Amino acid sequence: MISEATLDDVPELAELLGILFAQEVEFEPDAARQREGLRRIVSDPNVGRVLVWREDGRARGMANLLFTVSTAQGADVAMLDDIVVHPEWRGKGIGSQLIAAAIDLCRARGCTRISLHTDNTNQAAQRLYERHGFRASTMIAMRLHL
Template sequence: MMRVDEAKNSDMESLVDLLILLFSQEAEFTPKRDSQRAGLQLILDDPQVGTLFVLKEEDKIIGMVSLLWTISTALGGRVAFLEDMVVDTAWRGRGGGHMLVEHAIAYAKKLTCKRITLLTDTDNLAAHHFYQQFGFQTSVMQPMRLILTDQ
């Protein structure tokens, strides 16, 4: 039976493996095991940065999602970025992704977040449809990036 738990340091290698899978599918990112490990460690070490959740079947980690925190001056309170939503390919289509997103939304509400923002590849229509089921809507805001380090 699948369940969602908060991630721990001992989950690190499974989380890195899931990010390698995710970033191999995304247009803008290239998987880099050391970078993924470093980013995950920053989140795990500081609850003020964010929270990582894992999807488990028995004791096997089969998915993950993260919520990263910031403040919206427009809304006057805490908001979240939903990042790194991924389920192992062998486990997709069984409801685990829904469990992860529902858990993340409930957790953000419990912390009185005023908004959750996420990014998807513009051509990933399946992801758009998936998130729309939870009430996410396309924004008129255009994401822009300035890369400050070598990737």
């Protein structure tokens, strides 16, 4: 049920990102930007990977991983940048399956750490991440939009 996204998946995945960004405080859905971002990731496996959970041939959930190098780790690390399950499919363990698949993919790639950001009000997501071994960091996220 989980596979890596292809360019053909981009329109459906952009719809899922629209759902995610509509519920987040700092982001707004912009389908054209989401499609472009997804195309860039899917087209270059060195940039990242997008995992898709499908049922009946439709994308019902996704997890987006981005790769970089950490000077602190001296190794490859990943950012779990987006994870979303369509509201009608939540509560079925899909998010948990996507996180487990993302962890497996990162281990196989030799990554030594996965980081993520979550809205500080999204307690359900935080509990989900904690069940998979993620812990709150003392670091805070800061942004400069250019």
